Every structure is written in C-alpha cells, then in structure tokens.
Amino acid sequence: MKRVLPVLTVLCGIVALWYLASVWLNATWVYDQAARDGRSVTFSQMVVETQSQERPLLPPPHQVGAELWKGLTAQAVTSKRSLVWHGYKTFEATMAGFALGIALGVGLAVAIVYSRTVDRSVMPWAIISQTVPIVALAPMIIVLSSKMGIDSKLVPKAIIAAYLSFFPVLVGMIKGLRSPDAMQLDLMRTWNASGLQNFLVLRLPSSMPYFFASLKVAIAAALVGAIVGELPSGATVGLGARMLQGSQYGRPLDMWAALFAAALLAGVLILIVGQLERLARKRMGAAG
Amino acid sequence: MxxxxxxxxxxxxxxxxxxxxxxxxxxxxxxxxxxxxxxxxxxxxxxxxxxxxxxxxSPVILPPPSVIGGKIAESLPVLWADFVQTVLKGALSGFVMGCGAGVLAAILIDRSPFLQKGLLPIGNFVAALPIVGVAPILVMWFGFDWQSKAAVVVIMVFFPMLVNTVAGLQASERMQRDLMATWGAGYWQSLWKLRLPAAMPFIFNGLKISSTLALIGAIVAEFFGSPIVGMGFRISTEVGRLGLDMVWAEIAVAALAGSALYGLIALIERGVTFWHPSQRH
CATH class of the missing domain: 1.10.287 (Helix Hairpins)
Known part of the structure; x- marks a missing residue:
C-alpha cells in the first residue's frame, strides 16, 4: 500500500491535468463553432462540448479509453479494424526482431570475448552504429527488401527491430561473459575443464543476470523499432500504420487509441520478460 | 569476377x-x-x-561508396540545409529544452519523497514506451515546421533525463551529506556543492542516451509532415524516387551528426567528471 499510494496519486494528478488541458485546447474550436452558428455558449456549456468532439485537438481520457475499448473488443479480433489484429502484427515483427537481435548480440558478444581482434575491430563500430539514427535507414530497408523479392512486410520491420535491440544484449553479454573472476577461472583450470566446458558451465551461467537485465531494455527497443518500421512504408497493418493513417485522414481518436494500444503492448512485453527473469533466477537457485 | x-x-x-x-x-x-x-x-x-x-x-539496390561520396560532394548545399533544419533547429533545440526540463523537474521532485516514489515508477515505465508514436499528434498541434520536431524531441528525452537525474541526486553518500550538515550548509548549498556534482555521471549518462533519441525523434517526426527541407523529408522522398545515393548521403550525414553529438557530450563529460573512476585510466 505504501508503494501504491504515491503512484496512484501521481496518476490521478496526470489524469486531472489531462482533463484541464483538453478543455483548454478544445475550447477554441467550440467557440469558433458557436460563433459560426450565431449562438453564444456559457462556460459550463463549453466545458461539456469540449469533452465529446469528433475531432478534438486533445481528446479527454474517457474518449481515448472508449475508442481503445471499441478498437479492442467491438469487432472480431481477426477483423482489419480491430486493434488486437494490428497489435498482433506489430507483436510478430517485434518478436522476430527481438529473436534476431538476441542471436546477433549473443553471437557477437561471444566472438568479442574470445577474440581480441574482433573486440578491437568491431566494438568501436558497434558503438557508432547506435549513434546512427536507425530511422534514417528504415525507408531504405523497406524498399530494398521489396526489391530483393521479399514480399513479407515482416522482414524489414524485424530487421529494424533487431538493429535497435542487439546493442543492449551485446553490451550486457560482454559484461556477463567477462564477469567470472580469476579465482573461478583458476578453479575451472584445476578441474582440467576444456574451453567449451568453461563456457557452458562457468561463463554462460554467470552471464544470465546481465542477460536478463539487458533483455528488458532490448524488448522495449525492439517494439520501438517495429513501430518505426511501420511508419514510412505506407504500410497498412500494425499499430504504427494505424497512427500514420489516423494522422493522414485527420482522425485523432484513432491515433490516440493506437498510441495507447502500443503502450499497453509495451507494458505486457516488459512484464513477460520480467516474469521470465524471475523464473530463470529461481531455477538457478537465487533466493526470491 | x-x-x-x-x-x-x-x-x-x-x-x-x-x-x-x-x-x-x-x-x-x-x-x-x-x-x-x-x-x-x-x-x-x-x-x-x-x-x-x-x-x-544495380545502383538502385546498393550504390558503391565512391558514388555516395561523389553525391555528398556535389550536393553539399542541400545536405547543409537539411542538417540545419533537422539537427540544429529540430533536434538540438528540443534536446536542450527537454534535458533542461528533465533536470529541473528532477530537482523539484527531489524535495518530496512522496512525489519521487510516485513519479519514478511511472517515469521508468514511460521511458520504455514507444514515445515516437506521439509524433503525429505533435505535428498536428505545432504545424509542419521545426517546432513540432523539437516538441517530439522534448517528450522523448524528458523521461530518461528525469529518471537518471533523480538516481544521480541520490548518489552522494550519507557520510558526505552529514558532513555538509555539520558545516551548516543549507539545502541549496548542499545541492549545489555536493549533490549536483555527485549526480553528474548519471546526468551525462542520460544526456548520452538522449542524444541518440533526439535525432531519432526529429527524423521520425518529419515522416508525418515537414516543409520541403529536412533529413527525414529528403530520405522519404528520395527513396520514393529511387535516388539511393542521396539517401545514403543523408545517412552518412546523420551518422556523422549523431557521432559528433555523442562525442561532444563525452568530451564535456571528461572535463566535468574528471574525478570519477571511469574517467581515470
């Protein structure tokens, strides 16, 4: 309770601010509309009208909530109008990119830990690769993959998601694989362990806490990548595409609903990774 | 062959x-x-x-580096105009405002443990959300020019900055704070002389994360509408015309700008936090 109360208070504060802002931002439109119809509105009438516009500048929370609920439940989940369907498409790309990013990150980390040459040659470029705004590459990756005859919309999105998510995994795994200290390495040598045994029995298990910590960052990055990948392609599926359409056709409610659906998806993904981490820690004998 | x-x-x-x-x-x-x-x-x-x-x-799929280099050399004025529009006007102004606001907000909520407990979990959660999604909304609010790009950047960098600064302000040790109290230092004195300097490694960590986010935000926001100048605009139109050499030229500029910004922050960090173990080789 002690931890929940402050969070709830702040949340209530945010919602209250949001309502105030929605009245303030939407008021102009109400007054303009009233002036055009030649009627006058009192303050309380104005407040009521700002809460139920069709194209509000800032929709109040209950409108966004209703739109989100409608998008999630009002039609079958396989319908193209359902946010569940769009969310699933984004989720698919996120997961594909996440898996690719983990494979790339772990593979590169192993190569870097075992080979000095790779470490010195590739690591600086891996760091620089993250200062390149990936979104600059996004439209090109999409065009390229369609030119190379890959019809699936999944592949370019997954590549962008992987590009964003491999780096946290790489950094975490390098730290983790190097975390066994000299004493432990010496002990393995005393037992005459081979290089492979050394890796499987000592290095890999001791890297797990670092691995899961970086997974949490990586999954969030992968979702951002998947959404960004949906933006410039003129894509028609996915939460990013819903936002783009909402922006192009002037339907702000669609935009807000897609935005919150994306936030919901992010929350669920982070929760799942957190649970996985807990499970793995328990199996490895950590307390709690 | x-x-x-x-x-x-x-x-x-x-x-x-x-x-x-x-x-x-x-x-x-x-x-x-x-x-x-x-x-x-x-x-x-x-x-x-x-x-x-x-x-x-085919050069439509992947132009060789020499062609890209030639393209950069011949279209320097265009690249410069795009750079000014996207990086200097959009990303940098948003970066300064967002990071400033993040640090100020952190200092403000630092006085209230209740607010800290409430804001930190939310800030952490929001920092993990795909905030780029607000780009279309902000473009709708602030118009097509750089103001909307700066607004996207402000929102994107605010939460990482807030979370890092709050963590940094708690980084000074109990003993050090006690010492400040013994010397009769007030809240602001102890903040200025002890806790802000101690927070600097965290603040610079936040600045580094934010520098990449700022460029991403500024470019993404241009996909949702921009004047006929800017890196995001140029990339999306040139991709449509299959002018891949120009796209790669823009990517090279973006990479240079991103690395330069990151390097500049790292350089300032070395000067400011010279006392930190990670800076003393």
Missing part, C-alpha cells in the same frame, strides 16, 4: 593485419586501438565497393 576475388583477398589481408596488430604491443596503445578500428572500417568500405562493382549490383 576478378573484383570479387580482390574483395576476398582484401578482406583476408585486412583481417590478418588486424590480428597481428591486436597481438602486438602496438595494439595496446591508444593509437593502436584507433588504427585497428579504422583499418576494419576501411576494409569494409573497400570490400563493399569491389563487391558492388564485381557483382554488378
């Missing part, structure tokens, strides 16, 4: 050179580390050039 074999040979030669360098005493020095990285980068560029020419890859 000869070019392909040449590419293979160059790759092997570059790698062998790097292996030798990495094993030698020279590889330990600073110059050695830099030259190994540069040799690797140069090898990749050469192999790219030779493979594209050798396999006769």
């Amino acid at each position: 000869i070019l392909v074999f040449a590419a293979l040979a160059i790759w092997l030669a570059g790698w062998a050179l790097n292996m030798a360098l990495a094993r030698s005493w020279f590889g330990e020095s600073r110059a050695g580390r830099i030259s190994i990285a540069l040799i690797f980068g140069g090898t990749v560029l050469l192999v790219w050039e030779l493979l594209v020419r050798g396999l006769e890859v």
Whole structure:
C-alpha cells in the first residue's frame, strides 16, 4: 500500500491535468463553432462540448479509453479494424526482431570475448552504429527488401527491430561473459575443464543476470523499432500504420487509441520478460 | 569476377593485419586501438565497393561508396540545409529544452519523497514506451515546421533525463551529506556543492542516451509532415524516387551528426567528471 499510494496519486494528478488541458485546447474550436452558428455558449456549456468532439485537438481520457475499448473488443479480433489484429502484427515483427537481435548480440558478444581482434575491430563500430539514427535507414530497408523479392512486410520491420535491440544484449553479454573472476577461472583450470566446458558451465551461467537485465531494455527497443518500421512504408497493418493513417485522414481518436494500444503492448512485453527473469533466477537457485 | 576475388583477398589481408596488430604491443596503445578500428572500417568500405562493382549490383539496390561520396560532394548545399533544419533547429533545440526540463523537474521532485516514489515508477515505465508514436499528434498541434520536431524531441528525452537525474541526486553518500550538515550548509548549498556534482555521471549518462533519441525523434517526426527541407523529408522522398545515393548521403550525414553529438557530450563529460573512476585510466 505504501508503494501504491504515491503512484496512484501521481496518476490521478496526470489524469486531472489531462482533463484541464483538453478543455483548454478544445475550447477554441467550440467557440469558433458557436460563433459560426450565431449562438453564444456559457462556460459550463463549453466545458461539456469540449469533452465529446469528433475531432478534438486533445481528446479527454474517457474518449481515448472508449475508442481503445471499441478498437479492442467491438469487432472480431481477426477483423482489419480491430486493434488486437494490428497489435498482433506489430507483436510478430517485434518478436522476430527481438529473436534476431538476441542471436546477433549473443553471437557477437561471444566472438568479442574470445577474440581480441574482433573486440578491437568491431566494438568501436558497434558503438557508432547506435549513434546512427536507425530511422534514417528504415525507408531504405523497406524498399530494398521489396526489391530483393521479399514480399513479407515482416522482414524489414524485424530487421529494424533487431538493429535497435542487439546493442543492449551485446553490451550486457560482454559484461556477463567477462564477469567470472580469476579465482573461478583458476578453479575451472584445476578441474582440467576444456574451453567449451568453461563456457557452458562457468561463463554462460554467470552471464544470465546481465542477460536478463539487458533483455528488458532490448524488448522495449525492439517494439520501438517495429513501430518505426511501420511508419514510412505506407504500410497498412500494425499499430504504427494505424497512427500514420489516423494522422493522414485527420482522425485523432484513432491515433490516440493506437498510441495507447502500443503502450499497453509495451507494458505486457516488459512484464513477460520480467516474469521470465524471475523464473530463470529461481531455477538457478537465487533466493526470491 | 576478378573484383570479387580482390574483395576476398582484401578482406583476408585486412583481417590478418588486424590480428597481428591486436597481438602486438602496438595494439595496446591508444593509437593502436584507433588504427585497428579504422583499418576494419576501411576494409569494409573497400570490400563493399569491389563487391558492388564485381557483382554488378544495380545502383538502385546498393550504390558503391565512391558514388555516395561523389553525391555528398556535389550536393553539399542541400545536405547543409537539411542538417540545419533537422539537427540544429529540430533536434538540438528540443534536446536542450527537454534535458533542461528533465533536470529541473528532477530537482523539484527531489524535495518530496512522496512525489519521487510516485513519479519514478511511472517515469521508468514511460521511458520504455514507444514515445515516437506521439509524433503525429505533435505535428498536428505545432504545424509542419521545426517546432513540432523539437516538441517530439522534448517528450522523448524528458523521461530518461528525469529518471537518471533523480538516481544521480541520490548518489552522494550519507557520510558526505552529514558532513555538509555539520558545516551548516543549507539545502541549496548542499545541492549545489555536493549533490549536483555527485549526480553528474548519471546526468551525462542520460544526456548520452538522449542524444541518440533526439535525432531519432526529429527524423521520425518529419515522416508525418515537414516543409520541403529536412533529413527525414529528403530520405522519404528520395527513396520514393529511387535516388539511393542521396539517401545514403543523408545517412552518412546523420551518422556523422549523431557521432559528433555523442562525442561532444563525452568530451564535456571528461572535463566535468574528471574525478570519477571511469574517467581515470
């Protein structure tokens, strides 16, 4: 309770601010509309009208909530109008990119830990690769993959998601694989362990806490990548595409609903990774 | 075919050179580390050039580096205008405002443990959300010019900055704070003399994360509407016209701008947090 109360208070504060802002931002439109119809509105009438516009500048929370609920439940989940369907498409790309990013990150980390040459040659470029705004590459990756005859919309999105998510995994795994200290390495040598045994029995298990910590960052990055990948392609599926359409056709409610659906998806993904981490820690004998 | 074999040979030669360098005493020095990285980068560029020419890859799919270099040289004014619009006006102004607001907000909520407990979990959660999604909404609010891009950047960098600064303000040790109290230092004195300097490594960590986010935000926001100048605008229109050399030129500029911003922050960090263990080699 002690931890929940402050969070709830702040949340209530945010919602209250949001309502105030929605009245303030939407008021102009109400007054303009009233002036055009030649009627006058009192303050309380104005407040009521700002809460139920069709194209509000800032929709109040209950409108966004209703739109989100409608998008999630009002039609079958396989319908193209359902946010569940769009969310699933984004989720698919996120997961594909996440898996690719983990494979790339772990593979590169192993190569870097075992080979000095790779470490010195590739690591600086891996760091620089993250200062390149990936979104600059996004439209090109999409065009390229369609030119190379890959019809699936999944592949370019997954590549962008992987590009964003491999780096946290790489950094975490390098730290983790190097975390066994000299004493432990010496002990393995005393037992005459081979290089492979050394890796499987000592290095890999001791890297797990670092691995899961970086997974949490990586999954969030992968979702951002998947959404960004949906933006410039003129894509028609996915939460990013819903936002783009909402922006192009002037339907702000669609935009807000897609935005919150994306936030919901992010929350669920982070929760799942957190649970996985807990499970793995328990199996490895950590307390709690 | 000869070019392909040449590419293979160059790759092997570059790698062998790097292996030798990495094993030698020279590889330990600073110059050695830099030259190994540069040799690797140069090898990749050469192999790219030779493979594209050798396999006769269409320039619509992947132009060779020399063509991209030529394109950069001939369209410098356009690239500069895009750079000013996107990086200087959009990303940097948003970066300064967002980071400033994040640090100020952190200092404000620092006085109230209740607010901290409430805001931190939310801030952490929001920092993990795909905030780029607000770009279309902000473009709708602030119009097509750089103001909307700066607004996207402000929102994107605010939460990482807030979370990092709050963590940094708690980084000074109990003993040190007690010492300040013994000297009769007030809240602001102890904040200015002890806790803000102690928070600097965290603040710079936040600034580094934010620098990449800022460029991403500014470019993404341009996909949702922009005047006819800007890197995001140029990239999306040139992709449509299959002018891939121009796209790569913009990517090179973006990479340079991103690395330069990051490097600048790292340089300032070295000056400000010279006392921190991670800076003393």
